[in-house]
Amino acid sequence: MSARARPPIRTPARRHRRAGRLRRTTALPLLLSALLATGLSLSPAAADPAPAAENLLVDPGFETSDGDGFAQCWQRAGWGDNTFAYSLTTDAHTGDRAARLTVTDWASGDRKIMVEETAACAPEVEPGKQYDLAVHYTSTTDNTVFTAFRHDPRQGWLYWTDLKTLPATGTYTRAEVRTPQVPEGTDRIAWGVTVYGGGGTLTLDDAEMTAVAVDPPEEPQDPDASGSWEVRQMDAEARAMHFVQLHNGKVLMIAGSGNDPDRFAAGTFTSHLYDPATGEMTDVDTPEDLFCSGHVHLEDGRVLVMGGNLDYPAADGSHGYKGLKNSYVFDPATNEYTRVNDMNAGHWYPSATVLGNGDVLSLGGLDEKSEGTVTAEYFSADRQRWLGLHEVNQTWSFWGLYPSMILLQDGRLFYSGSHVFGNGLPGTGASLYDYGTGTITDVPGLRRKDERDQSMSVLLPPAQRQRVATFGGGNVDSNPAAHRLTDIVDLGVPDPAYVPGPDLPRGHYSDGTPQTGDEGKMYVSAVILPDGTVLETGGALHNRAEPVHEASIFDPTTDTFTPVAPDPEPRGYHSGSLLLPDGRVLSYGDNPGDGSYATTLSLYSPPYLSKGPRPDIAPPSSREWTYGTENRITVSGGGQITKAALVRPEAVTHSSDPNQRYVDLPMTVHGEAPGGGTEIGLNLTDNPNLAPPGWYMLFVTDANGVPSVAEWVRIEGEEQAARTLRTEPAADATSPKAGTGDAEASERHGRHGTSEHGKRPRRPARDVEAWVDGCDRSYGDPSQCLPSVFPAEVKGSAAKCRWLDGQGWKPFPVHGRDRHRLDTDRDGTACGRGDRGGAIG
Numbered sequence: 001m002s003a004r005a006r007p008p009i010r011t012p013a014r015r016h017r018r019a020g021r022l023r024r025t026t027a028l029p030l031l032l033s034a035l036l037a038t039g040l041s042l043s044p045a046a047a048d049p050a051p052a053a054e055n056l057l058v059d060p061g062f063e064t065s066d067g068d069g070f071a072q073c074w075q076r077a078g079w080g081d082n083t084f085a086y087s088l089t090t091d092a093h094t095g096d097r098a099a100r101l102t103v104t105d106w107a108s109g110d111r112k113i114m115v116e117e118t119a120a121c122a123p124e125v126e127p128g129k130q131y132d133l134a135v136h137y138t139s140t141t142d143n144t145v146f147t148a149f150r151h152d153p154r155q156g157w158l159y160w161t162d163l164k165t166l167p168a169t170g171t172y173t174r175a176e177v178r179t180p181q182v183p184e185g186t187d188r189i190a191w192g193v194t195v196y197g198g199g200g201t202l203t204l205d206d207a208e209m210t211a212v213a214v215d216p217p218e219e220p221q222d223p224d225a226s227g228s229w230e231v232r233q234m235d236a237e238a239r240a241m242h243f244v245q246l247h248n249g250k251v252l253m254i255a256g257s258g259n260d261p262d263r264f265a266a267g268t269f270t271s272h273l274y275d276p277a278t279g280e281m282t283d284v285d286t287p288e289d290l291f292c293s294g295h296v297h298l299e300d301g302r303v304l305v306m307g308g309n310l311d312y313p314a315a316d317g318s319h320g321y322k323g324l325k326n327s328y329v330f331d332p333a334t335n336e337y338t339r340v341n342d343m344n345a346g347h348w349y350p351s352a353t354v355l356g357n358g359d360v361l362s363l364g365g366l367d368e369k370s371e372g373t374v375t376a377e378y379f380s381a382d383r384q385r386w387l388g389l390h391e392v393n394q395t396w397s398f399w400g401l402y403p404s405m406i407l408l409q410d411g412r413l414f415y416s417g418s419h420v421f422g423n424g425l426p427g428t429g430a431s432l433y434d435y436g437t438g439t440i441t442d443v444p445g446l447r448r449k450d451e452r453d454q455s456m457s458v459l460l461p462p463a464q465r466q467r468v469a470t471f472g473g474g475n476v477d478s479n480p481a482a483h484r485l486t487d488i489v490d491l492g493v494p495d496p497a498y499v500p501g502p503d504l505p506r507g508h509y510s511d512g513t514p515q516t517g518d519e520g521k522m523y524v525s526a527v528i529l530p531d532g533t534v535l536e537t538g539g540a541l542h543n544r545a546e547p548v549h550e551a552s553i554f555d556p557t558t559d560t561f562t563p564v565a566p567d568p569e570p571r572g573y574h575s576g577s578l579l580l581p582d583g584r585v586l587s588y589g590d591n592p593g594d595g596s597y598a599t600t601l602s603l604y605s606p607p608y609l610s611k612g613p614r615p616d617i618a619p620p621s622s623r624e625w626t627y628g629t630e631n632r633i634t635v636s637g638g639g640q641i642t643k644a645a646l647v648r649p650e651a652v653t654h655s656s657d658p659n660q661r662y663v664d665l666p667m668t669v670h671g672e673a674p675g676g677g678t679e680i681g682l683n684l685t686d687n688p689n690l691a692p693p694g695w696y697m698l699f700v701t702d703a704n705g706v707p708s709v710a711e712w713v714r715i716e717g718e719e720q721a722a723r724t725l726r727t728e729p730a731a732d733a734t735s736p737k738a739g740t741g742d743a744e745a746s747e748r749h750g751r752h753g754t755s756e757h758g759k760r761p762r763r764p765a766r767d768v769e770a771w772v773d774g775c776d777r778s779y780g781d782p783s784q785c786l787p788s789v790f791p792a793e794v795k796g797s798a799a800k801c802r803w804l805d806g807q808g809w810k811p812f813p814v815h816g817r818d819r820h821r822l823d824t825d826r827d828g829t830a831c832g833r834g835d836r837g838g839a840i841g
């Protein structure tokens with residue numbers, strides 16, 4: 001088995017765009033109302049567990065012929081290059097017949113036995129409800145999986161999700177799985193069992209589909225649905241902008257020189273360990289200036305840190321920031337950094353994405369000469385080292401700074417268009433990148449792609465849905481007012497395109513003034529929460545100025561924002577947020593233009609923490625999980641469990657954490673556990689690209705929407721499966737077209753899209769302005785950032801000085817050319833007393 005795509009069987013239906021499904025309401029979450037409705041409609045009989053629930057399937061035992069060699073309401077579906085045979089066999093579990101599928105000569109694709117996608121056969125379902133699916137089966141192959149499709153009255157049939165792997169068995173075995181909550185806009189579902197990869201014989205009989213009776217949720221105990229913030233003073237000056245959640249519960253805070261050239265000159269590089277339970281901070285010896293490095297969790301929970309700051313820009317503008325080649329591994333067991341081999345080029349602001357095989361791909365940033373690096377870097381988990389220049393597939397593309405590169409289920413990377421500093425990339429500003437083939441395909445639809453500087457992208461829950469949202473953004477070079485735009489792309493369809501999502505809700509500035517019109521924010525933080533929603537918080541209107549206090553929760557089942565209590569602290573440049581294992585969110589940082597740095601941390605308790613008792617997961621008997629297996633846990637307390645998920649711990653900086661993901665775990669409810677509580681089987685996907693190996697936070701959420709505290713579990717990479725790097729284009733429907741579209745895109749990007757790896761001529765590094773971060777260094781102290789371009793409404797010397805005053809600036813020195821004419825009396829101090837009165841106003 002290799003990491004692979006699981007393409008749809010219904011390609012035409014899936015080609016439909018999702019336009020029109022997005023709503024703009026911010027009313028009571030639809031999920032809650034759906035649950036309430038479900039609860040209220042329960043009859044007394046349904047609340048009693050004794051009577052068997054109604055089987056919703058037509059001909060569940062494959063007994064009635066459809067007159068065409070198969071059973072009524074069951075279809076023979078599939079695609080790709082393979083040989084297959086369907087039959088009805090008398091080798092039945094009960095009754096006279098069972099359905100059989102034999103696949104031989106498999107080269108690609110899959111074959112399925114599944115419920116017919118018609119109104120007469122596919123059961124009606126209610127959004128928000130869950131369903132138990134079961135079947136008796138025998139199989140000669142492990143490459144089988146429950147697959148579900150859903151029907152949207154406007155878009156037709158759509159692939160929904162894979163649910164559970166069915167291991168090979170020679171005797172009839174019952175397999176059962178509970179679906180996730182049915183998404184809004186779904187009126188029917190169809191499902192079946194897929195055989196993919198290799199070959200084999202699958203026999204099915206006595207299928208069942210029953211609605212899950214849900215206990216009415218408890219009334220929320222706290223009528224305030226906004227959540228609450230606690231602000232803590234740090235007990236050490238940290239100036240950290242890299243926050244990494246470790247699997248021992250601590251948070252690694254990396255500052256390096258903390259964006260302070262004086263500390264850089266003094267060789268003062270710092271990191272701290274933060275304990276959210278006690279608030280305690282511990283120093284960590286930091287070998288190098290890891291300011292502006294990249295970071296990602298390795299499979300064993302250690303943190304790979306790459307690149308960082310070789311030098312600050314020269315005051316005379318002769319060079320800009322320079323990137324380090326160095327790389328370190330931080331080990332939570334010893335709290336030490338250990339050096340690994342250098343990368344092939346320097347990287348200041350590199351990306352870091354863990355792949356399905358546990359390897360890491362790092363792209364972009366500035367090199368040792370302060371130029372945009374075009375060298376891709378590849379860390380081998382097996383060899384625990386960065387590969388040499390020509391061991392890595394090079395496209396010699398410049399990906400920008402902190403490009404958001406998100407791993408998709410077929411092994412490709414999605415460049416979301418979210419990045420740091422200045423304009424987006426040429427073309428549409430978003431693309432699909434196939435590392436194996438070096439193919440880069442533009443993805444259209446991202447609005448204002450040149451104003452996505454310090455926007456934030458997130459792979460929306462669940463990862464299986466393959467949707468990415470990009471929130472807000474600005475541009476430090478042109479310094480427009482940051483916007484409110486949110487765009488969403490469904491990457492599970494053949495030709496993905498961003499479509500508009502709901503605008504970010506408007507917030508307030510620090511003085512209480514409300515935002516108006518299109519005013520939005522850059523420096524956005526987006527954090528996946530344990531209940532499958534996303535908290536969006538923090539940000540500012542302009543380059544290192546005018547913090548916006550606004551937070552809201554995005555619900556990916558309805559595509560709506562619900563405003564919640566905002567962080568009382570400003571969280572602009574060099575801020576970030578991450579999910580803690582107890583379900584709270586930690587927000588940090590703010591590094592405005594005057595060079596100061598936030599000394600507080602904010603802890604957000606989402607509304608679900610004041611909605612009643614929390615379910616509790618007993619410590620799992622095994623914390624080592626493997627792909628395609630069912631893992632049993634015991635849950636007690638709280639309400640009925642409706643969902644379970646693995647959430648990857650964050651390693652976030654600069655509004656970027658492309659590895660953040662929420663992997664849905666379809667459940668099999670096994671009933672009362674021997675020692676009390678409920679025993680639940682959690683089915684882990686067999687696709688490592690959906691859940692790369694490593695430590696995850698396991699959460700369950702009850703019918704009341706209350707999540708548990710996390711238990712830590714580790715997904716172990718399967719040696720052969722996971723280590724196979726995908727080197728071929730995605731199969732059939734999901735593959736990027738190799739034709740003219742690609743060539744055009746490559747042309748626009750200045751990239752070579754067709755020649756073989758290793759033979760591509762090396763392209764030169766990209767010239768990047770010395771003042772890439774939008775700061776005019778002729779003014780102020782080295783740590784300060786006077787905007788190269790002032791906000792549009794701030795015109796004239798006096799107005800600029802008044803505006804700076806409002807942003808906390810004191811009179812400051814002028815070193816070079818006084819481009820903004822802030823030192824009108826030419827005494828070497830800008831915005832001093834003599835510069836204010838008579839200035840050009």
Ligand SMILES: [Cu+2]
Pocket residue numbers: 292574654
């Ligand atoms: Cu930075």
